[in-house]
Amino acid sequence: MWNQELGSVIPDLREMSAxxxxxxxxxxxxxxxxxxxxxxxxxxxxxxxxxxNI
Amino acid sequence: MTSVGLEGHPAPWPxxxxxxxxxxxxxxxxxxxxxxxxxxxxxxxxxxxYCYVYEMADQAxxxxxxxxxxxxxxxxxxxxxxHARRHNLPSVDIILHxxxxxxxxxxxxxxxxxxLRDQVPAHVNMSMQTNGTLLRRPVLEIxxxxxxxxxxxxxxxADATGRHRRYADGRNSFGDIADGLNLLASPEFHDCYAxxxxxxxxxxxxxxxxEALLAFRPPAIDLLLPHANWDEPPPGTGYADWLISVFExxxxxxxxxxxxxxxxxxxxxxxxxxxAVEGLGxxxxxxVVVDTDGAIKELDSLxxxxxxxxxxxxxxxxxxxxxxxxxxxxxxxxxxxAALSAQCQACPVMKVCGGGLYPHRYxxxxxxxxxxxxxxxxxxxxxxxxxxxxxxxxxxxxLGVRLDLGGQANxxxxxxxxxxxxxxxxxxxxxxxxDLSLRAVFVSGGGLVEG
Numbered sequence: 001m002w003n004q005e006l007g008s009v010i011p012d013l014r015e016m017s018a019x020x021x022x023x024x025x026x027x028x029x030x031x032x033x034x035x036x037x038x039x040x041x042x043x044x045x046x047x048x049x050x051x052x053n054i
Numbered sequence: 055m056t057s058v059g060l061e062g063h064p065a066p067w068p069x070x071x072x073x074x075x076x077x078x079x080x081x082x083x084x085x086x087x088x089x090x091x092x093x094x095x096x097x098x099x100x101x102x103x104y105c106y107v108y109e110m111a112d113q114a115x116x117x118x119x120x121x122x123x124x125x126x127x128x129x130x131x132x133x134x135x136x137h138a139r140r141h142n143l144p145s146v147d148i149i150l151h152x153x154x155x156x157x158x159x160x161x162x163x164x165x166x167x168x169x170l171r172d173q174v175p176a177h178v179n180m181s182m183q184t185n186g187t188l189l190r191r192p193v194l195e196i197x198x199x200x201x202x203x204x205x206x207x208x209x210x211x212a213d214a215t216g217r218h219r220r221y222a223d224g225r226n227s228f229g230d231i232a233d234g235l236n237l238l239a240s241p242e243f244h245d246c247y248a249x250x251x252x253x254x255x256x257x258x259x260x261x262x263x264x265e266a267l268l269a270f271r272p273p274a275i276d277l278l279l280p281h282a283n284w285d286e287p288p289p290g291t292g293y294a295d296w297l298i299s300v301f302e303x304x305x306x307x308x309x310x311x312x313x314x315x316x317x318x319x320x321x322x323x324x325x326x327x328x329x330a331v332e333g334l335g336x337x338x339x340x341x342v343v344v345d346t347d348g349a350i351k352e353l354d355s356l357x358x359x360x361x362x363x364x365x366x367x368x369x370x371x372x373x374x375x376x377x378x379x380x381x382x383x384x385x386x387x388x389x390x391x392a393a394l395s396a397q398c399q400a401c402p403v404m405k406v407c408g409g410g411l412y413p414h415r416y417x418x419x420x421x422x423x424x425x426x427x428x429x430x431x432x433x434x435x436x437x438x439x440x441x442x443x444x445x446x447x448x449x450x451x452x453l454g455v456r457l458d459l460g461g462q463a464n465x466x467x468x469x470x471x472x473x474x475x476x477x478x479x480x481x482x483x484x485x486x487x488x489d490l491s492l493r494a495v496f497v498s499g500g501g502l503v504e505g
Contacts, residue, residue, distance in 0.1 A: 010325055010444050011451040020450045026309040029446055032321040039327050047340045048332040050089055051411065052355060053149045053183045054205040054249040054276050054315065 013037070064360045065421035068386035068393070077385070084379035085388050086141035089341035090134050091354060094122050094163065095153040096346040100185050101222040104253060104280050104289075114361070118346045121158050126348035129370045131169050133344075137375040138176040145177035150202070151354070153346070156188040164200035181205060181248055185219070187227055189234025194243045205248040206235055208270075209255065210263035217255055235270040249274030249312075256290040260299040268311055276315040276331075281358035282427050283416035294434035301439060317439065323406040324440045325447075333411035336390035336404075342378055344370060352383040359416035386422060387412055395423050403436045 013036055024030035039046065063070060074082075096118035098105070122130070138146055148170055150163060167180045182197070186206035197204060208231050209215045216226035238247045250272045252263060267275050277297065282288035301317050304310075319329035329335035332353075343351040348370045356363040366381045378384055386393045394409045401407070409415060410426025417424050426432060 010440070011447055013325060013447065013451075015451045016447070017450070024450075028305045028307065028310045028317075028321075029443070031310045031313070032318065032325070032443075035318070036322060036325050036327055039322065046328050046330045046337055047085070047088055048335065048337040049147075049315075049330055050091060050149055050341045051276065051278065051315075051332045052251070053091075053151065053181060054251050054274055 062419075064418055065363065065416070066419070067421035067423040068382040069421065071421075072382045072386060074380060074382060074385050077389070082385070082389065084385065085338045085340055086143060087137060087340050087342045087375050087379070088143065088145075089147040089149060090130075091149045091151050091341060091343040092122070092130060092166075093151050093153065093343060093345050093354070094127075094155050094166070095158040096120055097157060098152060098154040098185065099157065099187060099221065100154070100219060100227055102185075102220070103218045114357075120346070121162070122346050122348075126344075126346075126370065127166060127169075129348065130344045131166075131173050133370045133375055134170065135174045138174050140374075140376065143176045145179060146174060147179045147181065149341075150180070150182035151343075154185050154188070155182050156184050156193065160193040160196040163202065164196050167200040167202060179203075183207065183251065185227065186231035186234040186238075189238055191237060194237055194246065198243055198246050202246065203248040204238060204246050205251055206231065206238065207251045207253075208235065208267065209252050210258055211266035214255065214258040214263055214266065217258070218253070232270075239271045244271075244273075247273055249276070249315075251276050251278060253278045253280055254293065254296060255280070256292045256296050260296045261303050264300045264303055272312050274313040274315055279333075279411070279414065279428055279431075281355055281413060283359050283414055284424060284427050285416070285418045286358070287427060293428060294431040294438075297431070297435050298438050301435070301442075305442065320406070320436065320439050321443055324436070324443050329406070329408070333408070333414075335406065335408045337408075338388035338390065339384075339412075340388075342375055342384075350375065350378050352378075352381065353387070353412060355411070355413045356383070358413050360418065363413075363416075383422075393423065395425055397425050401425075401433075403433060403440075406436050406440075407432050 013033060016033075021030065021033060024033070097120050134146060134148070137143070148167075150166075155163065163182070167178075170180070171178045180200065180202040181204070182202050183205045184207070186208060189204070189206070194204075207219070208228075209217070209219060212226060212228040215228040215231065219227045219231075221227060235250075237243060250267050250270060252267060252275065254277055264275075277300065279293060280288055297316075300314070304314050304317060315331055316334070319331045319334050323329040323335050328337050330337065332339055332341075339353070341353065343354050343364065345351050350366050350368040350370060350373060351364040352366060354364060366378050366383075368377050368381075390408075391399060391404060394404065395415075398404050398407070398409045407426070410428055410432055412422060414426040414428055415422045415424045
């Protein structure tokens with residue numbers, strides 16, 4: 001994993017306990033983990049959005 | 055790909071040195087365009103000091119028609135339809151830009167949206183980036199009926215916005231934008247509300263800026279670094295500190311108050327997913343610009359580097375968008391790590407940073423194969439976000455129970471208040487990314503490699 005090249009290693013999110021995820025409530029990290037799994041499940045490839053538009 | 059540029063050429067890389075024929079022989083396949091930026095009106099009712107259209111190197115706007123002509127509009131729509139058909143695109147994103155797109159008239163924009171949806175054999179997502187000063191009820195009613203999502207540019211509170219976003223006579227635009235944003239944020243129009251784009255000024259207090267933007271209840275925010283390059287350095291210093299302050303305020307909130315695209319995508323990259331916004335990561339760019347006169351152009355903000363930097367020499371009347379796929383700048387923006395400097399390729403955060411926004415890499419006489427002029431700030435920001443997220447995730451994984459997601463989408467369920475997350479994911483079918491080996495590289499967040 002590329003992130004192991006960095007100083008801080010990000011664990012595999014699939015190792016997380018569902019109970020611990022639930023503890024996150026509606027926080028930014030909870031949304032980020034949600035998005036992470038959504039993107040893993042996508043059957044397409046992301047492209048980069050135009051940054052001068054939101 | 056050592057630079058052998060001609061003396062005096064502003065950007066030998068990629069315009070002279072990128073050997074596209076050799077890349078094609080080696081298996082490179084362009085990724086079809088998916089995002090079409092239509093500069094429907096070339097003028098603006100504001101005179102923002104940092105605008106790359108009017109205030110920077112390229113002054114070509116002076117010779118453009120004010121509004122896209124019926125002939126150019128019709129031809130541009132036909133070209134988009136042709137591209138969608140040829141590449142069997144499931145959807146395209148149409149981004150109405152300018153100048154100020156609302157100067158074209160809301161009804162004219164709605165007619166354009168109808169024409170696109172009628173002729174393009176793909177789902178058409180319509181969005182617009184406006185300065186917000188002309189957003190009034192009749193305009194919003196038309197745009198809502200045309201299903202155009204609306205992004206507004208605003209830099210913070212009245213003082214922050216007034217530093218740069220002024221009318222030509224010097225008046226602060228904040229009051230007019232606030233009126234428009236309050237309408238857009240109301241329940242009647244909130245479905246059309248894409249979010250707010252803010253350009254950073256480090257002399258503004260970062261928390262005050264964030265909270266001023268938050269007051270308009272945006273589904274999403276993005277924070278843009280001012281356009282700069284190695285010849286035109288950024289105004290001021292301290293961009294990493296500024297961004298880290300906002301990140302901590304946003305990330306540390308007990309609930310997600312809005313999405314901040316820069317940080318949200320940065321977290322995805324840190325977690326090992328590709329980031330879905332240009333300026334981070336190594337995903338291929340699939341955007342192309344049609345200027346008001348019908349010229350097919352590269353990334354609009356390249357105009358901040360040198361005059362003509364966004365030009366392709368192509369026009370919708372005589373060229374298809376496939377012709378633009380072979381332009382060196384398009385290729386450079388689709389080949390991921392292969393487009394980066396040796397310094398970037400050796401950097402441990404290369405796959406997260408992706409070399410930064412393409413125009414920010416420019417150096418006269420060398421071109422665009424340099425680190426971002428914001429390299430040091432990006433490195434500090436990435437390091438901070440990575441450490442913050444790593445600490446939290448390590449704490450969460452302490453129990454070590456593996457989730458069986460079974461490949462199901464949304465295995466954790468949708469959370470309330472996700473705002474634009476569901477809509478703002480430009481996707482392309484996997485087959486458009488070339489052969490399987492390249493697909494695997496893109497899916498894992500990497501980029502094409504040389505060789």
